[in-house]
Amino acid sequence: xxxxxHPHAHPHTHQTHDAIVKRLKKAEGHLRSIxxxxxxxxxCVDIAQQLHAVEKAVCQAKRTLIQDHIDHCLEHxxxxxxxxxxxxxxxxxxxxxxx
Numbered sequence: 001x002x003x004x005x006h007p008h009a010h011p012h013t014h015q016t017h018d019a020i021v022k023r024l025k026k027a028e029g030h031l032r033s034i035x036x037x038x039x040x041x042x043x044c045v046d047i048a049q050q051l052h053a054v055e056k057a058v059c060q061a062k063r064t065l066i067q068d069h070i071d072h073c074l075e076h077x078x079x080x081x082x083x084x085x086x087x088x089x090x091x092x093x094x095x096x097x098x099x
Contacts, residue, residue: 014068020061027057062098069095 034050073092080088 014065014072016064016068020065023057023061023064027054027061030054030057066095066099 037047077088077092
């Protein structure tokens with residue numbers, strides 16, 4: 001199965017998606033401010049500290065997304081397997097690569 005056919009196989013929204021979007025928009029603003037810090041030739045230690053903070057925020061958003069997907073889609077995957085479908089299992093395997 002190619003990666004192209006995969007990403008939107010089962011479009012869905014989980015409860016945490018709004019919170020994840022807010023978190024990523026905040027990280028996006030933070031990243032823009034870091035770019036300004038670099039352009040303003042701020043101290044590398046300060047820049048590294050801010051990059052670390054953004055990296056942690058993005059990592060936490062990713063973790064929340066994956067955990068939410070696993071929590072809510074595991075039952076769907078088990079049901080699909082019982083009915084002989086393999087696609088949800090493949091989708092499940094795909095997302096665990098990003099843990």
